[in-house]
Amino acid sequence: MNKAIILVSGGLDSCVTAATAHDAGFNLAFLHLDYGQRTEVRELKAFTDIVDFYSVSEVLSVRMSHLVEIGGSCLTDTNIEVPKANLDNSDIPISYVPFRNANMISVAVSWAEVIGASHIFIGAVEEDSSGYPDCRRDFFDAFEKLIIQGTRPETSIKLETPLIHLDKSQIIKKGVSLKAPLHLTWSCYQAENIPCGDCDSCALRARGFEKAGIIDPILDLA
């Protein structure tokens, strides 16, 4: 049975990604990356709940405090305000954490090489996304080439992005069909008790559930 590392933030996309890897029969190892985002405490709870749900025994939680020190994003620098959602804006938003995904995948590859994982699953979404450059499949293709160059010759690691071309409503439907624990997830960029409803992430989630014709279970619980 092949081993896969899943990057699990605790959000909707990573939860459905974990469900996809589980459904494909992989032996799961979960990696959580805390980069000082505002809602980290709530996200970590979501992560732990999803670990328990899938009874995952190989777990690594990494604090990347340098992304806070470096700043440059409203997610990591509390001096930068989280803007109201504007899903029609095609610019790269201020929530973009510079080169964040490269930092995360590098950790995952280091871990994969040591524990012998052959696949890394990431819930990145290119369509219907917030416009982050490091969420495009071209980025992951370039990263796979980097892995070939930068690891032992016998190491083979594929980057799986099962959601990359789905929109939020398709992700939600996929999650429901895979019995993913969507009720355990957290998406809001700003609040930790009740989703603010105003940030990009809340807006994307709300639009996705509406389009899918499904009631968001975390609102149902609220």
Place this chain on the structure above:
Amino acid sequence: MNKAIILVSGGLDSCVTAATAHDAGFNLAFLHLDYGQRTEVRELKAFTDIVDFYSVSEVLSVRMSHLVEIGGSCLTDTNIEVPKANLDNSDIPISYVPFRNANMISVAVSWAEVIGASHIFIGAVEEDSSGYPDCRRDFFDAFEKLIIQGTRPETSIKLETPLIHLDKSQIIKKGVSLKAPLHLTWSCYQAENIPCGDCDSCALRARGFEKAGIIDPILDLA
């Protein structure tokens, strides 16, 4: 004046790399990455001494404790013994820290994007090296392609590896000609007071100085 981030461990190669960037007229920013290597305390002192030598004001020191948690190398896992030097062995040595350089350069790129640095200098050596896959120019070429894919469209960052095709004696001669503070550097993988003389890094350094016909100033001080 263009700004360059220099990865400065405190060793010989990064010191000569800093001297090269300084000589080329870049505005210097120094990045030190502590990945839990055995001799970190001594390396950090070397780093600080080199910061002072070049009067660098933009400095970032990052603790990447996950590379210790992940382990898999004699540099980060104290349960794995540092072997005696064997410079004729063509296998990848146990001192290889899995995908370490990708972790480091990812941090550097995040920082570069925020502070507006156009170049990142790394003292990687392909020839006469310890056989690390992530020290080859092919790896850095692949990383430059990754940067293009994973950062803002207006971001342009080049990875400079001025030592990549030099052997240790050529690096030492280059350092002397650039008046690099070689007396402030530290190379030993194992000891923090007097170099052990037995590890790969000590052996490479000793062979380099001997071939260059120069007395190692840190032995002169000892």
